[in-house]
Amino acid sequence: MNTEMFCFQCEQTAGCSGCTGKAGVCGKKAETAGLQDRLTGALISLAKDEERAGREKLPEAVAELMMRGLFATVTNVNFDDAALEDLIKEIHGQKETEDYNMEALWNGNEDIRSLKSLILFGLRGMAAYAWHAAVLGYQDEEVNRFFCTGLAAVGTEQTMEQMLPLVLKTGEVNLKCMELLDRANTGTYGTPEPTEVGMNVEKGPFIVVSGHDLYIIKRLLEQTEGKGVNIYTHGEMLPAHGYPELKKYPHLKGNFGTAWQNQQKEFAGIPAPVLFTTNCLMPPKDSYKDRIFTTEVVAYPEMVHIGEDRDFTPVIEKALELGGYSEEQEFSGINGGKIMTTGFAHGTVLAAADQVVEAVKQGAIRHFFLVGGCDGAKPGRNYYTEFVKKAPQDSVILTLACGKYRFNDLDLGTIGGLPRLMDMGQCNDAYSAIRVAVTLAEAFDCGVNELPLSLVLSWYEQKAVCILLTLLHLGIKNILLGPSLPAFVSPNVLNFLVEHYNLQPIGDPQTDIQKLMNR
Known part of the structure; x- marks a missing residue:
C-alpha cells in the first residue's frame, strides 16, 4: 500500500500544485488516495474491456459500477478504505485484464496529463450527476457509454491533437447528463418555486x-x-x-x-x-x-x-x-441575514422571460452576473461577497451551488419587478443557468457571448470541472475563474484556454466589475 500520495484534483490542493506526503488538505490519507488510484485504474481497465467488446448496449452492472466508482473518488465523498476495497473487488468481478497503473498518468508528459486530468475529473463530476438521475430511474445510453470512452482514452497513449476534442466532448456529454438530471428532478419533485427559507431551529x-x-x-x-x-x-x-x-x-x-x-x-x-x-x-x-x-x-x-x-x-x-434544543435557536448567515431565498430554476425564470427582456430593453436591467460555484476555505473567497455587494444596482445576480453562501443572506432588493438575487439551485442545477442564457440569447437574437451576461465562477471539486467543460463546449467566453486556477492545467493548456476562450483568473472585485460591464 502507498505511504506517499499525489493528488491535485481539488482547488485547495497544497501549494496550488498537489497534495503529497501522508495526507491531503481534505483529510484524505495517503492509503486512501492510493486506493482511489487503484479504483480508477480498475475502472480504466474495465472501460477498455467494454470498448473492445463493442456491445451495442452497456451492461447495467457495468454502467452502475462506472457511476458509483467514479463518484466515490470525487473530493470529500469516500474516506473509507474498506468501502473502496469492496468497490475494487466488484470491478474485478466484471473484467479480466490487469488494472491500469495510474503512475503512468501522473508521471507522464505534463500537457497530456493535463488534458487527461480534465477528462478524468470531468467524468468524476458527471458520474455524480448521472448517479442522482439513475436513482430516480433516468438513464441515457450515450452518457453511460461515454464513461467507458473517456476512461479508455485516459488509459491510452494519446497526442494533444487527439485529446483536445475529447475534452470538449466531455463537456458536450455532461450537458446531456445535466439535462437528464433536471428532467429527473422536476419530473419527480415538480418545478422549483421561489421559497423563503429561515435559519432558526425550532425546539x-x-x-x-x-x-x-x-x-x-x-x-x-x-x-x-x-x-x-x-x-x-x-x-x-x-x-x-x-x-x-x-x-x-x-x-x-x-x-x-x-x-x-x-x-x-x-x-x-x-x-x-x-x-x-x-x-x-x-x-x-x-x-x-x-x-x-x-x-x-x-x-x-x-x-x-x-x-x-x-x-x-x-x-x-x-x-x-x-432531543434537540429546549428552546428555539436563532442563527444567521455570514452577513447577518436571517432569511435565504431559493427556487429560481429555469422554469421560474423563463416564465418571466418577457418581463426580463422588457426590463433590459427599458434599461432597468443593464447586466446579469452569474456568480456561483463551489465554496471552500482557502483565503480569497471573500472576493465573491465583495463582488456581489459592489455590483451595480441595475444588475441582476444569478447564483447556484454552495458558493452562494458567501452572499445569499443579503437583501439586494428588486429590479424591474424581479429580485436582484436569484438562487437557481445546486451545482447539479447548472443546466438551469445554461437554459436561461440560451433562451435570452434567442430572445435578443444574438449569441450567448453577446448578451449582457458575465460568468464569475468559483470552483473546488470535480463537478465544477465538468460544468466548466460544458461551458467551453458551448463556446462561452470571458469566464472569470477563481480563487485560483486548477493545478492540473499545464501552462500550455492554460494558454490554449486563454487564447480560444479568454478564460481569466479573478482579480479585484471592483476592477473586474468595470471590465465586465464595459466589454
Whole structure:
C-alpha cells in the first residue's frame, strides 16, 4: 500500500500544485488516495474491456459500477478504505485484464496529463450527476457509454491533437447528463418555486441533511412523518425547499448552517444527528463524530452507514435520543441575514422571460452576473461577497451551488419587478443557468457571448470541472475563474484556454466589475 500520495484534483490542493506526503488538505490519507488510484485504474481497465467488446448496449452492472466508482473518488465523498476495497473487488468481478497503473498518468508528459486530468475529473463530476438521475430511474445510453470512452482514452497513449476534442466532448456529454438530471428532478419533485427559507431551529428533535441527494431527503421526510422530528437542510441541500413534492412536508423546517467548509465548527455543539448524502464531508471531530451518519456512495471509517435499504431508523432514533434544543435557536448567515431565498430554476425564470427582456430593453436591467460555484476555505473567497455587494444596482445576480453562501443572506432588493438575487439551485442545477442564457440569447437574437451576461465562477471539486467543460463546449467566453486556477492545467493548456476562450483568473472585485460591464 502507498505511504506517499499525489493528488491535485481539488482547488485547495497544497501549494496550488498537489497534495503529497501522508495526507491531503481534505483529510484524505495517503492509503486512501492510493486506493482511489487503484479504483480508477480498475475502472480504466474495465472501460477498455467494454470498448473492445463493442456491445451495442452497456451492461447495467457495468454502467452502475462506472457511476458509483467514479463518484466515490470525487473530493470529500469516500474516506473509507474498506468501502473502496469492496468497490475494487466488484470491478474485478466484471473484467479480466490487469488494472491500469495510474503512475503512468501522473508521471507522464505534463500537457497530456493535463488534458487527461480534465477528462478524468470531468467524468468524476458527471458520474455524480448521472448517479442522482439513475436513482430516480433516468438513464441515457450515450452518457453511460461515454464513461467507458473517456476512461479508455485516459488509459491510452494519446497526442494533444487527439485529446483536445475529447475534452470538449466531455463537456458536450455532461450537458446531456445535466439535462437528464433536471428532467429527473422536476419530473419527480415538480418545478422549483421561489421559497423563503429561515435559519432558526425550532425546539425539539431534529435531523440535519447535507449533500445533494433529493431522493434521500424525500425518503427521510417520509420516514420521519408524524414522529415529532423536524428536518433541516445544510449546504447544497438548501434548494430542496423549492420543490413542491418536498416542501409539502410541514416538518421540512429550514436550513441549518452555512457552506460545507464551516461544518467542523457548526456541527460541534448541535444536539442532533447529521446525515451526509453526497460529498462535502470533512473528517468529523471527536466532539460530534458520534452524530454523523452516511449513506449512498459517501462513507467514513467508523461512521454508521445507511445501506441500500435506505432505512433511516438509526438516524431517527439518534435524533429522538438527543432531543434537540429546549428552546428555539436563532442563527444567521455570514452577513447577518436571517432569511435565504431559493427556487429560481429555469422554469421560474423563463416564465418571466418577457418581463426580463422588457426590463433590459427599458434599461432597468443593464447586466446579469452569474456568480456561483463551489465554496471552500482557502483565503480569497471573500472576493465573491465583495463582488456581489459592489455590483451595480441595475444588475441582476444569478447564483447556484454552495458558493452562494458567501452572499445569499443579503437583501439586494428588486429590479424591474424581479429580485436582484436569484438562487437557481445546486451545482447539479447548472443546466438551469445554461437554459436561461440560451433562451435570452434567442430572445435578443444574438449569441450567448453577446448578451449582457458575465460568468464569475468559483470552483473546488470535480463537478465544477465538468460544468466548466460544458461551458467551453458551448463556446462561452470571458469566464472569470477563481480563487485560483486548477493545478492540473499545464501552462500550455492554460494558454490554449486563454487564447480560444479568454478564460481569466479573478482579480479585484471592483476592477473586474468595470471590465465586465464595459466589454
